[in-house]
Amino acid sequence: MKYVSTFGLGALTALGMTAMSMLPASAAWEPTKPVEFIVPAGTGGGADQMARTLQGIIAKHNLMSTQLVVINKSGGAGGEGFLDVKSNKGNPHKIVITLSNLFTTPLATGIPFNWKDLTPVAMLALDEFVLWVNAQEPYKTAQEYEAAIKAAPDNTFKMGGTGSKQEDQIITVAVEKALGKKMTYIPYKGGGEVAVQLVGGHINSSVNNPIEAVSQWRGDKLRPLCVFDSKPLPYTDKILGDLSWSSVPTCKSAGLDVEYLMLRGIFMPPGVSEEQVAYFVELFKKVRETPEWKQLMKDGAFNQTFMSGDEFKAWLDQSEATHKGLMQEAGFIAGN
Amino acid sequence: MNMIAENFTLLYHGFGIASDPFNILLMAIGILLGVIIGVLPGLGGANGVAILLPLTFSMSPTSAIILLTCIYWGALFGGAITSVLFNIPGEPWSVATTFDGHPMARSGRAGEALTAAFTSSFVGAFFAIVMITLIAPLVAQFALQFGPAEKFAVYFLAFASFVGMSKEPPAKTVVSMMIGFALAAVGLDMVTGQLRLTFGVTELLNGFDFLIAVIGLFGIGEILLTMEEGLEFRGKAAKIDPKVVWKTWKTLPRYWMTSLRSCIIGCWMGITPAGATPASFMAYGIAKRVSKNGKNFGNGEIEGVVAPETAAHAAGTAAMLPMLALGVPGSPTAAVLLGGLLIWGLQPGPMLFVEQGEFVWGLIASMYLGNIVGLILVLTTVPLFASILRIPFSIIAPVILVICAIGAYTVNNNVFDVLMMMVFGVLGYLLKKTNYPLAPLVLAIVLGDSAEEAFRQSLLGSGGSLSVFWSNGLVSSIMGLGVIAAIWPLIGMALNKLKASPQPA
Numbered sequence: 001m002k003y004v005s006t007f008g009l010g011a012l013t014a015l016g017m018t019a020m021s022m023l024p025a026s027a028a029w030e031p032t033k034p035v036e037f038i039v040p041a042g043t044g045g046g047a048d049q050m051a052r053t054l055q056g057i058i059a060k061h062n063l064m065s066t067q068l069v070v071i072n073k074s075g076g077a078g079g080e081g082f083l084d085v086k087s088n089k090g091n092p093h094k095i096v097i098t099l100s101n102l103f104t105t106p107l108a109t110g111i112p113f114n115w116k117d118l119t120p121v122a123m124l125a126l127d128e129f130v131l132w133v134n135a136q137e138p139y140k141t142a143q144e145y146e147a148a149i150k151a152a153p154d155n156t157f158k159m160g161g162t163g164s165k166q167e168d169q170i171i172t173v174a175v176e177k178a179l180g181k182k183m184t185y186i187p188y189k190g191g192g193e194v195a196v197q198l199v200g201g202h203i204n205s206s207v208n209n210p211i212e213a214v215s216q217w218r219g220d221k222l223r224p225l226c227v228f229d230s231k232p233l234p235y236t237d238k239i240l241g242d243l244s245w246s247s248v249p250t251c252k253s254a255g256l257d258v259e260y261l262m263l264r265g266i267f268m269p270p271g272v273s274e275e276q277v278a279y280f281v282e283l284f285k286k287v288r289e290t291p292e293w294k295q296l297m298k299d300g301a302f303n304q305t306f307m308s309g310d311e312f313k314a315w316l317d318q319s320e321a322t323h324k325g326l327m328q329e330a331g332f333i334a335g336n
Numbered sequence: 337m338n339m340i341a342e343n344f345t346l347l348y349h350g351f352g353i354a355s356d357p358f359n360i361l362l363m364a365i366g367i368l369l370g371v372i373i374g375v376l377p378g379l380g381g382a383n384g385v386a387i388l389l390p391l392t393f394s395m396s397p398t399s400a401i402i403l404l405t406c407i408y409w410g411a412l413f414g415g416a417i418t419s420v421l422f423n424i425p426g427e428p429w430s431v432a433t434t435f436d437g438h439p440m441a442r443s444g445r446a447g448e449a450l451t452a453a454f455t456s457s458f459v460g461a462f463f464a465i466v467m468i469t470l471i472a473p474l475v476a477q478f479a480l481q482f483g484p485a486e487k488f489a490v491y492f493l494a495f496a497s498f499v500g501m502s503k504e505p506p507a508k509t510v511v512s513m514m515i516g517f518a519l520a521a522v523g524l525d526m527v528t529g530q531l532r533l534t535f536g537v538t539e540l541l542n543g544f545d546f547l548i549a550v551i552g553l554f555g556i557g558e559i560l561l562t563m564e565e566g567l568e569f570r571g572k573a574a575k576i577d578p579k580v581v582w583k584t585w586k587t588l589p590r591y592w593m594t595s596l597r598s599c600i601i602g603c604w605m606g607i608t609p610a611g612a613t614p615a616s617f618m619a620y621g622i623a624k625r626v627s628k629n630g631k632n633f634g635n636g637e638i639e640g641v642v643a644p645e646t647a648a649h650a651a652g653t654a655a656m657l658p659m660l661a662l663g664v665p666g667s668p669t670a671a672v673l674l675g676g677l678l679i680w681g682l683q684p685g686p687m688l689f690v691e692q693g694e695f696v697w698g699l700i701a702s703m704y705l706g707n708i709v710g711l712i713l714v715l716t717t718v719p720l721f722a723s724i725l726r727i728p729f730s731i732i733a734p735v736i737l738v739i740c741a742i743g744a745y746t747v748n749n750n751v752f753d754v755l756m757m758m759v760f761g762v763l764g765y766l767l768k769k770t771n772y773p774l775a776p777l778v779l780a781i782v783l784g785d786s787a788e789e790a791f792r793q794s795l796l797g798s799g800g801s802l803s804v805f806w807s808n809g810l811v812s813s814i815m816g817l818g819v820i821a822a823i824w825p826l827i828g829m830a831l832n833k834l835k836a837s838p839q840p841a
Contacts, residue, residue, distance in 0.1 A: 215685025
């Protein structure tokens with residue numbers, strides 16, 4: 001490194017870099033210029049919040065020698081961002097954070113893209129989904145709400161969610177199947193907007209992620225009925241009165257047999273080397289040790305599963321199959 | 337009353353925090369950075385704040401948000417500069433400012449236009465801050481009443497107050513607006529999750545970004561027109577008068593009614609949160625209708641600068657309130673700030689005012705101080721910016737082209753957008769030569785998507801019945817206003833005919 005930098009001349013530096021890249025990988029790879037962090041979603045949503053938190057943590061704790069720059073590419077339900085990463089073959093200075101649109105966008109829109117076009121790096125966490133109603137509604141439990149839906153004619157109850165043919169609507173369709181009643185699904189641009197529409201009484205319920213609605217719960221505006229996971233959440237910090245995330249029952253235990261978790265993972269462009277992937281796996285392992293990350297996990301009641309390598313790939317394979325099945329059943333596949 | 341008194345006590349403490357010398361210094365730095373960001377089209381306040389966000393993690397949350405919000409104010413101020421000087425709106429809400437601001441610059445009154453724009457910005461923002469101070473909790477409640485139907489009604493009102501206001505024949509206005517709607521429809525349809533009008537071209541996934549269209553239609557189109565007219569900026573004759581600020585100020589109180597109306601429109605739009613863009617268009621449209629100089633709007637009428645700038649800034653400032661009180665960002669910049677709040681461990685939402693009172697009132701106090709600091713800073717730059725127009729066109733045009741290209745590239749980091757900008761430039765030139773108004777096209781590109789979305793969300797909710805737009809007092813009254821605004825030109829024409837008929841032709 002020193003040898004190269006003493007020259008300082010453009011051409012020679014470039015030459016030096018080429019020479020360096022040809023050296024055997026004795027020293028671990030490190031980024032040499034700012035790394036682009038693509039967010040395939042708009043500003044302010046869950047993925048964006050997480051990416052910006054990561055950027056902040058990495059900058060604050062000096063975990064990377066160069067800068068991490070967050071760029072939103074939300075066009076075509078995130079397709080724009082994924083295609084951008086896909087087309088940057090072999091570029092190690094680009095990473096992308098994913099949400100469920102990694103699977104749903106290509107299926108719903110027919111965009112030529114599959115997660116196998118990217119290099120999986122790591123699963124950072126899984127995001128939970130919670131069934132919410134307005135705190136002024138009479139339904140204290142999921143059972144009461146389910147009974148009300150069942151007792152009313154089809155399409156009486158309005159479910160709000162983020163986007164169309166994405167995770168929120170997939171869950172809604174699964175809920176409809178479980179209850180044998182149709183609901184009216186109304187898509188909005190972002191999760192924060194959905195939560196506020198629910199507070200304003202313009203919809204009857206939502207399946208917001210915990211972090212999108214927790215402040216409304218703390219303010220006693222929204223009430224969580226159940227969580228779409230196989231077991232209750234582990235977080236016991238008090239949120240409203242004596243209630244904490246751990247006091248929210250699973251939907252399954254409330255007679256609503258629906259489970260869904262959303263991937264918050266990191267991918268790189270195709271054709272990057274193993275050292276380059278390893279660098280980012282290590283980076284995110286360090287991030288997980290910081291107090292800011294732990295706080296984010298707690299605030300958002302995330303499922304803190306961490307995976308990388310083959311284990312992660314196997315998980316992705318299975319999750320893709322699940323999504324395909326769910327979307328096929330719901331009739332969400334492009335061309336159908 | 338009790339609540340208001342309590343707010344004042346809290347605000348007083350807030351001033352103590354915000355007037356710390358370090359915080360005042362941050363304000364000045366923030367405003368200057370913001371102005372630079374605002375001048376470069378495409379970079380925009382959201383990007384500026386996002387880039388600088390990580391730098392603030394070592395500061396206290398209050399200092400950090402003071403710096404970032406001041407960048408936001410600065411960008412709001414700066415957006416007016418390019419609109420007036422070069423007809424390039426750097427932000428969506430500066431579009432309406434170009435309608436009269438640029439003609440003023442071309443007739444040698446750039447200094448006046450800039451002074452009017454900055455001063456109006458200040459007035460609008462100040463009005464909104466006072467409103468936040470007095471009735472923050474009530475206002476948050478009001479925002480909650482806006483569902484899809486109410487939002488559509490607001491967009492409808494924005495379109496309606498704009499129809500028939502241009503000098504061009506109504507048919508041309510409609511054609512122009514429809515082109516805008518068609519362009520806005522490209523990309524993902526949010527309601528069905530399907531791609532529309534992309535023809536398999538992946539570059540079109542994102543649709544047509546408003547900024548690309550505007551930089552092309554206005555900026556490049558303007559340069560093409562000027563080239564045809566003989567490579568000359570008519571603003572060249574502008575005399576640089578250091579007293580221009582003072583002189584303009586003396587004329588401004590005359591427009592207090594326009595200001596007040598625009599302030600109210602702005603606050604309302606900012607809270608709902610329809611945003612600053614419809615606010616600026618609506619305020620301009622209404623001012624044109626109501627003002628006795630209305631006929632001269634579009635030819636360089638100072639009132640045509642005052643109305644949209646006041647409304648845009650009242651809205652931009654008022655939009656901070658839903659962000660803090662409800663956790664819903666009213667603008668992309670506010671969304672980035674929201675991300676910052678979360679890292680500082682502050683959870684925006686109904687409890688923020690209760691749990692983090694010191695932070696909230698420090699921020700509100702900094703809005704007062706930041707705007708005053710900002711106004712003083714930008715006003716001193718007026719003669720400087722106005723003198724840019726004295727540079728020969730053959731030198732300044734390539735510079736503008738480069739700035740436009742960089743701006744278009746920065747929006748999505750995409751070279752395709754630069755090409756699109758060129759295409760829009762040619763389109764803008766052709767439309768201008770054939771006397772099609774550009775404003776309705778731009779309005780449709782900006783608001784077309786949101787209006788369509790709100791319309792379809794409302795109909796989904798109502799099971800397809802249009803009665804949802806008359807289902808409660810709030811939505812009916814906004815729709816009613818919209819209908820009146822839409823048919824106003826017809827009423828006006830009828831009245832004119834009645835008046836004109838007794839006179840011999």
